[in-house]
Structures are given as C-alpha cells and as structure tokens.
Amino acid sequence: MASLLELVDVSLSFRGVKALNALSFAVAEGEICALIGPNGAGKSSLLNVINGVYRADSGDIVFDGSRFEAIRPGRAARLGIGRTFQHNALFRRLTVRENVLAGLSRHGEASFVENIFRFGRDGRERTDFAGRADHVIAFLGLEAERERIVATLPYGIQKRVDLARALVSEPKLLLLDEPMAGMNQDEKRDMSRIITEVNRAFGTTIVLIEHDVGIVLGLASHIVVLDYGRKVADGTPEAVRNDPDVIAAYLGTVH
Amino acid sequence: MAYFLETLIAGLFAGLMYGLVAIGFVLIYKASGVFNFAQGAMVFLAALVFVTLVEHGANFWVAFALTSGLMVLTAVAVEALVLRPLRNRDPLTLFMATLGLSFVIDGAAQFFLGTDVHMLDLGIDDIAEDYGGLFISWFDIVASLIVVALVAVLGIVFSRTRMGVSLRAVADDTLAAQSIGIRLPVIWRIVWSVAGVVALVAGLLWGARQGVQFSLSLVTLKALPVLIIGGFSSIPGAIVGGLIVGASEALADIYLGPLVDGSVSTWFAYILAVAFLLVRPAGLFGDRDIERV
Numbered sequence: 001m002a003s004l005l006e007l008v009d010v011s012l013s014f015r016g017v018k019a020l021n022a023l024s025f026a027v028a029e030g031e032i033c034a035l036i037g038p039n040g041a042g043k044s045s046l047l048n049v050i051n052g053v054y055r056a057d058s059g060d061i062v063f064d065g066s067r068f069e070a071i072r073p074g075r076a077a078r079l080g081i082g083r084t085f086q087h088n089a090l091f092r093r094l095t096v097r098e099n100v101l102a103g104l105s106r107h108g109e110a111s112f113v114e115n116i117f118r119f120g121r122d123g124r125e126r127t128d129f130a131g132r133a134d135h136v137i138a139f140l141g142l143e144a145e146r147e148r149i150v151a152t153l154p155y156g157i158q159k160r161v162d163l164a165r166a167l168v169s170e171p172k173l174l175l176l177d178e179p180m181a182g183m184n185q186d187e188k189r190d191m192s193r194i195i196t197e198v199n200r201a202f203g204t205t206i207v208l209i210e211h212d213v214g215i216v217l218g219l220a221s222h223i224v225v226l227d228y229g230r231k232v233a234d235g236t237p238e239a240v241r242n243d244p245d246v247i248a249a250y251l252g253t254v255h
Numbered sequence: 256m257a258y259f260l261e262t263l264i265a266g267l268f269a270g271l272m273y274g275l276v277a278i279g280f281v282l283i284y285k286a287s288g289v290f291n292f293a294q295g296a297m298v299f300l301a302a303l304v305f306v307t308l309v310e311h312g313a314n315f316w317v318a319f320a321l322t323s324g325l326m327v328l329t330a331v332a333v334e335a336l337v338l339r340p341l342r343n344r345d346p347l348t349l350f351m352a353t354l355g356l357s358f359v360i361d362g363a364a365q366f367f368l369g370t371d372v373h374m375l376d377l378g379i380d381d382i383a384e385d386y387g388g389l390f391i392s393w394f395d396i397v398a399s400l401i402v403v404a405l406v407a408v409l410g411i412v413f414s415r416t417r418m419g420v421s422l423r424a425v426a427d428d429t430l431a432a433q434s435i436g437i438r439l440p441v442i443w444r445i446v447w448s449v450a451g452v453v454a455l456v457a458g459l460l461w462g463a464r465q466g467v468q469f470s471l472s473l474v475t476l477k478a479l480p481v482l483i484i485g486g487f488s489s490i491p492g493a494i495v496g497g498l499i500v501g502a503s504e505a506l507a508d509i510y511l512g513p514l515v516d517g518s519v520s521t522w523f524a525y526i527l528a529v530a531f532l533l534v535r536p537a538g539l540f541g542d543r544d545i546e547r548v
Binding site: 072074076106108125169 | 421424428431437
C-alpha cells in the first residue's frame with residue numbers, strides 16, 4: 001500500500017539536545033501506527049514536527065505526495081492532518097458541541113459578513129456543519145454531554161471531546177498524543193475500540209503515542225520504537241515484540 | 256437623597272460610556288492577548304474622519320459607512336504590518352508595538368485632517384430634563400441604549416456565528432485553534448475591524464460630548480481602571496467595570512471632594528483599580544490564568 005506519510009532524515013534539537021536524530025520511517029495509508037519508547041524518546045516532538053508545531057532542523061516530511069521542509073499547524077490542518085494533544089488543549093469555556101464545530105474550521109468557506117447576516121454560503125454551511133458535528137458526537141457517545149461546558153467534564157470524557165474535535169474534519173491522517181493517558185483499564189479498552197472503529201469506519205490513517213505496550217500490541221498494525229530520538233525498531237507488532245534492541249531500550253541491557 | 260440619586264445616575268451613565276471604550280480593548284485582548292494601547296487613537300481617528308466627512312456635506316449614514324470602511328482598512332493594515340511580523344513574540348513586545356501604533360495613528364490623523372477642535376452634533380438633545388424630580392439628559396438615555404444594543408449584538412455574533420466560535424476558541428487556546436485550521440490572521444483582521452467600529456461608536460458619543468479633538472485619544476487612560484476592575488477578557492466585565500468606575504467617581508467627587516478641597520474624579524478610579532489589583536488581580540469577570548510550568 002502507498003505511504004501517506006513519510007519522514008526522511010528528520011532531526012530536531014533544543015539548545016543542543018537532540019530530540020530527534022536523523023529519523024526516517026513511513027506510515028502506510030489506512031494503518032494504525034503506534035510510536036512507543038521511554039519518556040524523553042522524542043515521541044511528542046515527532047508529532048509536533050509532523051503537524052508543524054515544531055520546525056525540524058533538517059529533513060523532509062512527505063505527506064500525501066507533497067514534500068515539506070517545514071509546515072505550519074494551520075496549513076497541516078487544511079491539508080488533512082488532525083491531532084489531539086497530550087494535555088487536552090480543548091477550548092475549555094466552550095460547549096462540547098462548539099468544540100466539535102470549531103474542529104470543522106478548515107472546511108469553513110462562508111465569510112464573516114455572510115455568517116452575521118446569514119446569507120450566501122452561510123445557511124448551507126450551518127446545516128452541513130451541524131449534521132457533521134452531531135454525527136461525530138453520536139459516534140463517540142457524547143450526546144449526553146453535547147451542551148456541557150468542557151471545563152466541567154471529567155478527564156476521560158474530555159479526551160473523547162478532543163478526539164471528536166479532531167475527527168469531525170475528516171482528516172486523512174490523525175495524530176493522537178497519548179489518547180489513553182490517565183485512564184483505567186476499562187476506559188483504555190473503550191478508547192482502543194473507538195480508535196479501531198474510527199480507523200475502520202472513516203478509513204483514517206492513525207499515528208498514536210501510547211505507553212501501555214499491552215494495549216499497543218493489540219491495537220496497532222505497525223509499531224515504531226524510539227529511544228533518545230533514534231529509531232530502534234520499526235515493523236509489525238510480532239516483529240517488534242521479539243526485537244532485542246527493543247527489549248534493551250525498555251528493560252536495559254547487560255554491558 | 257434626590258441629589259445622591261441624581262449623582263449616582265449621572266455616574267452610571269458616564270460609566271456606560273467608559274464601558275463602551277473598554278469593550279474595544281476587551282475584543283482585542285481576547286483574540287491576541289495584548290492590551291491595545293492604540294484603541295484610544297482609533298477612537299480619535301474614527302471621530303475625526305466622521306466629523307470631517309459630515310462637515311463636507313456627507314449625511315450621517317454615508318459618513319458612518321465610509322468611516323467604518325476606513326476602520327476595516329486600518330485593521331487589515333495593522334494585521335499585515337504590525338501583528339504578522341511580530342507573531343509569537345511576547346505580549347510586552349506587542350504592547351510596545353501598539354504604543355507606537357497609537358502615535359502613528361494620532362499623528363497621521365492630525366497630519367491629514369488638521370488639529371482643529373470640531374463640534375459634533377448628532378441631533379440628540381443634551382439638556383437635562385425633569386423626570387419625576389430627577390434631571391436626566393435625553394442624550395444619556397440614547398447613548399445608554401446604543402451601548403446596550405451594541406453589547407447585545409456583539410453577544411449574539413460571538414455566540415451564534417462560526418466566526419464567533421472561532422474567536423472564543425482562539426481566546427481559549429491559540430495553538431489548538433491553529434492546529435484545527437482556524438486562520439489566525441483572519442480572526443485578527445475581523446476582531447480589529449469590529450474593535451474599529453466600536454471605536455467609531457465611542458468616538459461619536461464622546462465626540463458629541465466634549466468635541467472631536469486630540470484629547471479623545473486619552474480615553475485609553477480612563478479605560479484602564481475599568482478593565483482592571485472588570486477584567487480584561489470579558490465584555491460584561493467591561494460594562495460592569497465602567498458602571499463601578501462611573502458611579503464611584505461621581506459619588507466620591509461630591510462626598511469626598513469637599514474633604515480634600517478639590518475634584519477627586521481625576522484620580523479616584525486609579526485608587527480603586529489599585530485596590531482591586533490587591534484583592535482580585537484578575538478583575539471581577541477576568542480569567543485567572545493557570546499555566547502549566
């Protein structure tokens with residue numbers, strides 16, 4: 001299958017500390033790819049480079065056939081890269097529905113003047129957006145919380161709202177930064193099921209970071225292991241699980 | 256008692272006018288996290304352009320539309336020439352830029368349109384009349400209605416339109432807003448345009464009261480205590496803050512003034528603001544920032 005995302009020799013450093021070191025790997029269209037590795041391995045930095053929050057020092061990113069040295073978050077969103085954040089970066093004072101509607105921004109065409117006076121493209125867009133938002137809210141089982149202010153919701157639900165906001169714009173590639181952090185086993189299984197359903201129902205390619213290796217092995221079809229900004233292993237769950245370098249990175253090795 | 260009531264009411268009316276100016280600051284603060292020192296200059300520019308057009312024979316609505324158009328152009332220029340080159344800089348840098356901007360706008364307005372004081376007649380009588388023992392000016396009533404209507408319209412725009420949702424999203428989390436494809440430059444242009452039109456309304460009401468002249472620019476200084484008391488990020492806060500400042504300084508003037516042999520209204524609002532800073536630094540309606548470090 002063709003690759004949707006390809007990283008070629010991407011390096012990133014913060015004041016001399018290498019967060020990513022000549023990293024290359026490819027994500028095939030339609031797969032769930034998990035990034036794992038110890039804390040500080042560069043997983044979040046990598047997601048931030050892919051959607052343009054950080055700018056790589058060197059290397060290229062190829063997304064959907066176009067090659068970039070650097071990309072801005074807004075442009076990444078408009079090209080179809082959606083993401084969630086490790087620490088929910090939701091719009092806390094907005095309702096769940098408004099958060100999800102905001103997620104549709106990249107599809108917005110009606111101008112401010114059309115919005116205010118409700119003419120031209122505004123009407124069609126309003127109906128279209130409302131329908132799409134409701135669909136995703138239902139899909140993620142958030143109907144009961146639709147009109148609640150996000151700041152008042154429990155953490156696990158907020159994680160789902162974050163996913164809904166990213167998903168509603170129907171991104172080609174969805175980056176999930178620790179979607180199950182802070183969840184108990186039941187919630188993790190739930191979220192895992194949701195991610196699999198998103199992947200199947202919407203055909204969305206997903207790159208996610210998760211620490212719980214047990215969950216990852218069951219969820220992902222492709223695993224990339226990072227350590228100190230380098231790629232340690234890259235392959236199917238079976239291959240990665242038996243890789244001696246991976247075992248060394250996680251458990252330490254005898255020198 | 257009637258004297259107390261009359262002073263209180265006069266103070267509250269004045270307070271709404273302060274609130275009107277403060278709204279312009281709040282809009283920009285919400286969208287770009289910066290105290291726009293140039294807001295007062297925008298009030299002056301709008302009023303001066305409007306009054307010049309009217310003096311050259313334009314009717315009210317034509318002048319209003321043309322001046323609004325100019326404020327939109329100003330917003331577009333500010334976004335392109337000031338905000339975009341300085342994006343991702345810290346708020347203090349942006350604040351200094353708006354300080355510079357205020358001199359540019361004040362200077363340009365006076366360079367092209369002169370430094371004369373212009374009388375502005377909106378055709379609303381500003382003579383106090385007797386309403387059941389209370390003397391109230393018709394102008395105050397109309398001005399208050401305009402402020403209330405403006406707040407209502409802004410409220411509807413921000414709660415009911417997609418752009419309104421986007422604006423509130425940017426105010427809550429700028430990075431997340433960009434990551435879902437909200438175009439920050441578009442939001443800035445819109446917010447500065449709306450703040451420009453609010454400045455025009457403020458400029459007309461203030462200009463009708465005290466003449467259109469450079470001192471209109473100094474309403475910035477009056478808005479500061481209002482914002483400290485009401486909170487920088489809330490439109491209702493701006494109005495409530497304005498009412499508190501207006502009422503307290505009017506009352507302080509008649510009850511406190513004689514004790515210190517002079518007018519206290521020039522400085523009372525600042526003392527009040529300092530007291531609020533000590534007790535409630537975020538203001539009545541502001542956000543207390545909780546930052547992850």
